[in-house]
Structures are given as structure tokens and as C-alpha cells.
Amino acid sequence: MTTGVRRRMGVEERRQQLIGVALELFSQRSPDDVSIDEIASAAGISRPLVYHYFPGKLSLYEAALKRASEELAGRFVEPHDGPLGARLLRVMRRFFDFVDDHGPGFSALMRGGPAVGSTATNALIDSVRQAAYVQILSHLRVENPPARLELVVRSWISLAESTALIWLDGRRIPRGELEVQLVHDFAALAAVSAAQDEEMGTLLRGMLKEEPADGPFADLVTRLIALAS
Numbered sequence: 001m002t003t004g005v006r007r008r009m010g011v012e013e014r015r016q017q018l019i020g021v022a023l024e025l026f027s028q029r030s031p032d033d034v035s036i037d038e039i040a041s042a043a044g045i046s047r048p049l050v051y052h053y054f055p056g057k058l059s060l061y062e063a064a065l066k067r068a069s070e071e072l073a074g075r076f077v078e079p080h081d082g083p084l085g086a087r088l089l090r091v092m093r094r095f096f097d098f099v100d101d102h103g104p105g106f107s108a109l110m111r112g113g114p115a116v117g118s119t120a121t122n123a124l125i126d127s128v129r130q131a132a133y134v135q136i137l138s139h140l141r142v143e144n145p146p147a148r149l150e151l152v153v154r155s156w157i158s159l160a161e162s163t164a165l166i167w168l169d170g171r172r173i174p175r176g177e178l179e180v181q182l183v184h185d186f187a188a189l190a191a192v193s194a195a196q197d198e199e200m201g202t203l204l205r206g207m208l209k210e211e212p213a214d215g216p217f218a219d220l221v222t223r224l225i226a227l228a229s
Contacts, residue, residue: 015053015063018043023064026105031061049172063122068105069124073131084207085183085216092160092179093134099164107168110161112138132157140203148197152189159185159226184220 006011009218021043025034036057040047054060071141075094078087083222110125136153137145145153145214159183187207 011053014045018053018060019063019067020138021104022060023068023102026061027102030104030107031057036060044180064105065121065124069128073128075077076135077130078135078139080139083209083211083215083217085218087139088183088186089179089216092182095160096164096167096175096179098214099168102154103168108166110112110165110175126212128156129154142203146197146199150195150204152186152193153201156182156189158188180216180219183216187217187220 018039020037022034025038026182032203037047039057039060040050043050048227050060054063073099074097076091078091080087123213133153136156137143138150140149163178163182167173167175188201190204190207194201208217
């Protein structure tokens with residue numbers, strides 16, 4: 001018979017373990033409803049030991065949020081292969097996978113939670129938005145976006161956030177439909193801007209030229225034509 005010996009974790013290893021445990025709990029319930037005692041119990045350590053690694057729940061929440069923000073930003077990374085509509089749809093599917101897996105934490109972050117309003121939290125949220133913005137521009141092959149394009153892309157990113165929050169409140173619309181709708185929304189925002197600006201018009205024509213007949217952008221055009229007939 002052998003007796004199991006618990007391996008002693010190093011400082012950084014223990015910190016990363018606590019961040020992972022906290023992120024898992026924050027993904028299940030609002031961070032406001034998760035106590036340090038619960039985090040300690042889930043990690044298999046005492047409450048005082050949690051405070052040895054983090055001065056309080058706020059600092060642990062911010063560390064968990066940093067990890068989550070890095071993961072969320074990574075969801076917008078997509079190979080530049082194939083038509084843009086299909087690429088955006090894959091991005092939206094990964095985005096909603098994250099929202100689905102981290103619902104309460106995502107909602108608390110965007111609507112109000114223990115670290116909302118802090119400089120660190122605001123910086124993390126902005127970093128995710130900026131990462132998404134840079135990725136979308138790269139797919140459009142634009143390095144120095146004109147003002148109207150910046151408005152379109154940043155407005156679309158905000159729309160994706162608000163759509164996800166509304167969906168979490170009851171999930172009354174199938175998420176697959178919302179993923180497609182958000183891709184349609186991107187095309188619609190670009191089209192409205194193109195109607196006002198020739199530079200945007202040139203960009204939109206380039207986008208549509210590469211789209212297949214069975215792609216999400218073409219699907220939007222077909223639906224709009226049907227509405228008008």
C-alpha cells in the first residue's frame with residue numbers, strides 16, 4: 001500500500017491554479033456571488049492561503065479577468081483564407097462559444113461587477129476590443145482605415161457585445177441565428193456607410209466580389225431583395 005503525497009506547488013504555479021479555479025467559478029455565477037471561501041475550497045487550500053497569493057477577491061478577479069480577456073481576444077484570430085463572410089461567421093461562433101461558457105462572468109464584466117470601473121478592468125476590456133478591431137482590419141487588408149471604416153468596425157464590435165448580453169438574458173433566440181445575423185449586420189453597416197462615401201463603396205464592392213453565392217453576405221442580399229419584392 002502506498003500513501004499519496006501532495007506535491008507542494010511553487011508560488012507562480014499556485015497563483016495560476018487559483019486564477020483557473022476563480023475563473024471557473026466566475027463563469028458559473030456572478031463574481032459578486034462567489035466567496036473567497038468557495039475559491040479556497042475548490043482549490044483545496046485554506047482561506048488565509050488565498051490571501052497569501054492575492055490581497056483580496058478584487059485582485060483575484062482582475063487576474064482571472066486578464067486570463068479571460070486574453071482568451072476572448074484570441075477568439076478573433078482567424079486565418080485569412082476564403083471569403084470574408086465565412087471568416088466572420090467562424091469568428092462569431094468562437095465568440096459565442098466563449099460567451100456560452102463564461103456567461104455570468106461575461107455579463108458581470110459588461111453590466112457591472114466587483115472590478116468594473118477600475119483602471120485595470122477598463123484597460124482589459126479595451127484591449128479585447130482593440131484586438132478585435134485590429135483583426136477585422138487585417139481581414140479587410142486595410143492598414144490605415146478611413147474614419148467611416150473605423151466607425152463601422154468599432155460599432156460592429158459594440159453590437160456583438162450587446163447582442164451577446166441580450167442573448168444571455170433568457171437565450172430566446174437560437175445562438176446560431178444570432179451568429180449569422182451579426183455577420184449580416186457587418187455587411188449592412190458597411191453598405192450604409194458605402195452609400196455615403198465612395199471610398200467605402202470601393203471597399204464594399206471588393207468584399208462582395210469575393211463572396212460565393214451561398215455565403216452569408218449573398219444570403220443577406222437575397223433576403224433583402226425578397227423583402228422589397
